[in-house]
Amino acid sequence: MANSSSSKPVLTAAHWGPMLVETDGERVLSSRGALESRHLNSLQTAVPDQVHSKTRVRYPMARKGFLASPDKPQGVRGQDEYVRISWDEALRLIDTQHRRIRESAGPSAIFAGSYGWRSNGVFHKAATLLQRYMSLAGGYTGHSGDYSTGAAQVIMPYVLGGNEVYQQQTSWPLVLEHSDVVVLWSANPLNTLKIAWNASDEQGIGWFEKLKRSGKRLICIDPMRSETVDFFGDSMEWLAPHMGTDVALMLGIAHTLVENDWHDRAFLAACTHGYAIFADYLTGASDGVAKDAAWAAPICGIPESTIRELAQLFSQNRTLLMGGWGMQRQQYGEQKHWMLVTLAAMLGQIGTPGGGFGLSYHFANGGNPTRRAAVLASMQGSVKDGTDAVEKIPVARIVEALENPGGEYQHNGQQKRFPDIRFVWWAGGANFTHHQDTNRLIRAWQKPELVVISECFWTAAARHADIVLPITTSFERNDLTMTGDYSNQHLVPMKQVVAPQGEARNDFDVFAELSERWEAGGMARFTEGKDEMAWLETFYTIAGERGAAQGVTLPPFAEFWEANQLIEMPESEKNARFVRFAAFREDPQGNPLSTPSGKIEIYSERIAAFGYADCPPHPSWIAPDEWHGSAEPGQLELLSSHPAHRLHSQLNYAHLREQYAVAGREPLTLNPEDARARGIENGDVVRVWNDRGQVLAGAVVTDGIRPGTVCLHQGAWPDLDRDNGGVCKNGAVNVLTRDVPTSRLSNGCAANSSLVWMEKYRGPALTVTAFDPPASA
Numbered sequence: 001m002a003n004s005s006s007s008k009p010v011l012t013a014a015h016w017g018p019m020l021v022e023t024d025g026e027r028v029l030s031s032r033g034a035l036e037s038r039h040l041n042s043l044q045t046a047v048p049d050q051v052h053s054k055t056r057v058r059y060p061m062a063r064k065g066f067l068a069s070p071d072k073p074q075g076v077r078g079q080d081e082y083v084r085i086s087w088d089e090a091l092r093l094i095d096t097q098h099r100r101i102r103e104s105a106g107p108s109a110i111f112a113g114s115y116g117w118r119s120n121g122v123f124h125k126a127a128t129l130l131q132r133y134m135s136l137a138g139g140y141t142g143h144s145g146d147y148s149t150g151a152a153q154v155i156m157p158y159v160l161g162g163n164e165v166y167q168q169q170t171s172w173p174l175v176l177e178h179s180d181v182v183v184l185w186s187a188n189p190l191n192t193l194k195i196a197w198n199a200s201d202e203q204g205i206g207w208f209e210k211l212k213r214s215g216k217r218l219i220c221i222d223p224m225r226s227e228t229v230d231f232f233g234d235s236m237e238w239l240a241p242h243m244g245t246d247v248a249l250m251l252g253i254a255h256t257l258v259e260n261d262w263h264d265r266a267f268l269a270a271c272t273h274g275y276a277i278f279a280d281y282l283t284g285a286s287d288g289v290a291k292d293a294a295w296a297a298p299i300c301g302i303p304e305s306t307i308r309e310l311a312q313l314f315s316q317n318r319t320l321l322m323g324g325w326g327m328q329r330q331q332y333g334e335q336k337h338w339m340l341v342t343l344a345a346m347l348g349q350i351g352t353p354g355g356g357f358g359l360s361y362h363f364a365n366g367g368n369p370t371r372r373a374a375v376l377a378s379m380q381g382s383v384k385d386g387t388d389a390v391e392k393i394p395v396a397r398i399v400e401a402l403e404n405p406g407g408e409y410q411h412n413g414q415q416k417r418f419p420d421i422r423f424v425w426w427a428g429g430a431n432f433t434h435h436q437d438t439n440r441l442i443r444a445w446q447k448p449e450l451v452v453i454s455e456c457f458w459t460a461a462a463r464h465a466d467i468v469l470p471i472t473t474s475f476e477r478n479d480l481t482m483t484g485d486y487s488n489q490h491l492v493p494m495k496q497v498v499a500p501q502g503e504a505r506n507d508f509d510v511f512a513e514l515s516e517r518w519e520a521g522g523m524a525r526f527t528e529g530k531d532e533m534a535w536l537e538t539f540y541t542i543a544g545e546r547g548a549a550q551g552v553t554l555p556p557f558a559e560f561w562e563a564n565q566l567i568e569m570p571e572s573e574k575n576a577r578f579v580r581f582a583a584f585r586e587d588p589q590g591n592p593l594s595t596p597s598g599k600i601e602i603y604s605e606r607i608a609a610f611g612y613a614d615c616p617p618h619p620s621w622i623a624p625d626e627w628h629g630s631a632e633p634g635q636l637e638l639l640s641s642h643p644a645h646r647l648h649s650q651l652n653y654a655h656l657r658e659q660y661a662v663a664g665r666e667p668l669t670l671n672p673e674d675a676r677a678r679g680i681e682n683g684d685v686v687r688v689w690n691d692r693g694q695v696l697a698g699a700v701v702t703d704g705i706r707p708g709t710v711c712l713h714q715g716a717w718p719d720l721d722r723d724n725g726g727v728c729k730n731g732a733v734n735v736l737t738r739d740v741p742t743s744r745l746s747n748g749c750a751a752n753s754s755l756v757w758m759e760k761y762r763g764p765a766l767t768v769t770a771f772d773p774p775a776s777a
């Protein structure tokens with residue numbers, strides 16, 4: 001039920017935290033954070049824009065060329081007009097074509113991997129619900145991995161036994177107590193902590209604020225002077241290497257350690273495996289090239305003397321290397337965190353309070369101690385006796401799969417074959433902004449026989465679909481969420497604020513109805529006979545059982561739901577003293593890691609056995625194809641970091657855009673040197689291009705970025721102008737990025753290894769139309 005009282009704000013939550021939303025019962029009036037915080041999170045103000053945006057999908061729509069002959073669609077996806085159809089017609093069309101394709105081509109022809117940051121909540125999980133329906137219908141092709149940590153999450157288990165990127169970090173109180181030096185290496189927590197996969201617990205920035213006032217030595221290694229460096233001001237040093245060269249920089253530091261006998265031999269002997277082989281590479285004994293500071297300096301663009309100073313500083317102090325993820329979203333991205341861990345191992349501080357490395361302080365408030373908690377259960381992606389994914393493709397290889405059906409490829413030591421995908425359904429992801437090389441994607445996108453998109457908004461993906469289904473935002477339905485992916489700090493009701501807009505339906509209801517169309521009794525199988533509130537009560541009841549084991553008692557569900565209040569979980573003294581790898585450090589034999597040797601693998605026999613030239617068996621410097629070392633004069637390194645006032649592409653249409661748009665489009669950060677060389681002034685429209693595509697963006701000229709590097713944050717909506725050479729008017733960075741795997745080990749996203757050209761734009765004035773729905777909508 002929509003809340004009809006106008007006086008009391010409704011409590012709900014998004015990835016960007018618990019929020020209070022004011023409504024008059026029909027319209028959303030305003031929204032704000034529900035937790036007390038000294039750091040305003042701009043995303044929390046955007047609920048009215050989300051619910052009432054002119055770019056909402058209002059009705060089911062179908063592409064003309066598809067409707068003309070659904071068995072054999074005509075026209076070009078992305079160039080066709082859309083026609084309004086009824087829900088009944090839309091679901092009938094989907095059911096008929098789904099049946100036809102499944103019968104003729106089998107379950108692997110149906111791609112339901114549907115990656116993306118759908119709204120949070122334990123029940124209305126778009127892709128999970130899609131997969132649940134496809135499990136009922138007989139299986140599908142899913143995906144493995146993610147765009148976030150594609151390389152790191154595959155390499156780290158070989159090295160440390162766990163993925164490290166989604167695991168709790170040594171607790172913040174201990175970092176503040178014990179660390180002397182903290183290094184943010186390719187991390188921008190001021191931006192990235194605005195969100196979490198559940199809802200943000202909003203504690204992370206507060207911890208970084210304490211760090212700022214701690215008097216510790218703080219260093220940020222990033223080609224761009226990020227919001228975080230600005231936030232730390234004088235208390236942080238900024239070192240700006242060339243993009244993609246961090247392994248060389250780390251090797252230079254490591255070599256300096258060895259030269260001075262500053263490395264921790266005892267730790268290396270007791271806790272690591274294969275160091276000697278790596279050491280031969282480091283010193284050049286095996287290949288004749290000593291990876292010393294003088295070698296590293298011209299590669300990474302950091303002076304030799306600085307590299308040597310870092311080695312001394314790190315080895316003589318309790319040092320914590322906080323690794324972010326931008327640097328592994330690159331060709332050979334696997335090497336980055338492997339080398340970071342190797343460097344930390346050489347420093348010998350892994351497993352100490354406040355020393356070693358951590359790969360999630362910048363994400364989901366890692367290090368904020370885990371509470372004793374009643375943790376919610378959540379919706380599962382398969383029905384009883386259903387068929388789960390019959391096949392999985394590495395998530396960022398989707399275009400390669402469409403281009404090369406049946407083609408063989410290597411993944412993580414396995415020889416695999418791409419399925420022959422004929423039907424793609426995306427629910428809860430924005431693959432036309434998240435995937436690399438948009439123009440190549442658009443070509444590959446013509447291949448499937450059917451593309452269905454479930455969306456709240458007319459995204460570029462929706463504009464390239466055959467059928468577009470209008471879906472509710474999370475403010476038009478009821479749900480539950482925890483805050484903090486690691487802390488479980490709060491349990492929050494996500495109460496419906498207003499009625500569904502237009503003809504929008506919940507993903508759950510769409511797939512429930514399709515299940516019934518698929519087979520008699522399908523709806524009951526899909527829903528297990530439960531509606532929204534019954535499911536929420538189930539998840540809450542399980543939370544109560546889990547909580548009981550932790551000494552946490554929840555009020556009865558009805559009372560909780562009525563109260564419109566979140567529940568804060570009690571602190572745990574034990575968890576507040578958590579030190580990652582403490583037990584292993586104390587007794588490596590008794591508490592081995594789950595690696596083959598039980599130790600930190602600096603050399604991996606398993607990886608050696610795969611024989612991958614693009615992922616050697618110990619951390620190595622391999623020059624990417626596109627980097628400053630291969631750039632022609634005038635070419636620039638392209639950075640696509642995550643945006644401050646969006647979650648990827650989410651909210652690009654919102655009023656927040658006024659805070660960052662330049663010349664009406666996505667801002668592009670460039671150094672004054674690069675601006676002068678091209679006659680570009682602050683605020684100008686620039687054209688940026690390479691052989692993959694071209695975009696227009698608004699120039700932000702600042703010394704806060706390394707010369708030779710430009711940044712376009714990821715997530716601007718593609719707005720390709722076919723009448724003007726296909727230029728993207730809104731500055732969508734993936735029009736320019738290269739679509740190659742990090743390596744054949746993990747096949748991760750490598751967007752941050754791309755070169756571009758840039759000039760002042762002198763063409764006709766082109767207005768951004770990305771947020772105008774199709775004329776007929």
Ligand SMILES: Nc1nc2c(c(=O)[nH]1)N[C@H]1C(S)=C(S)[C@@H](COP(=O)(O)OP(=O)(O)OC[C@H]3O[C@@H](n4cnc5c(=O)[nH]c(N)nc54)[C@H](O)[C@@H]3O)O[C@H]1N2
Binds near residue numbers: 147427430454737
């Ligand atoms: N160049 C470059 N590219 C990148 C990155 C980069 O660093 N550089 N980063 C990569 C990373 S790490 C990621 S995680 C991806 C992010 O890629 P995505 O997660 O795909 O990006 P979002 O913009 O969050 O897309 C979520 C979509 O889900 C829709 N949605 C929200 N709620 C619901 C719902 O309840 N139901 C349905 N059906 N839809 C809903 C939203 O409207 C939105 O369009 O981008 C990747 N792409």
Ligand SMILES: Nc1nc2c(c(=O)[nH]1)N[C@H]1C(S)=C(S)[C@@H](COP(=O)(O)OP(=O)(O)OC[C@H]3O[C@@H](n4cnc5c(=O)[nH]c(N)nc54)[C@H](O)[C@@H]3O)O[C@H]1N2
Binds near residue numbers: 149325639645
């Ligand atoms: N506000 C907001 N928060 C978010 C997101 C969002 O879209 N908006 N996205 C969320 C998601 S899904 C994810 S995966 C995380 C992403 O978290 P990250 O991947 O850590 O975020 P990025 O901004 O891609 O990269 C972090 C920093 O790495 C730097 N960097 C890039 N390349 C290099 C390099 O070669 N060397 C060095 N030293 N630094 C480099 C970038 O300049 C950037 O400042 O953030 C999450 N948080």
Ligand SMILES: [Mo]
Binds near residue numbers: 147148149
């Ligand atoms: Mo991500």
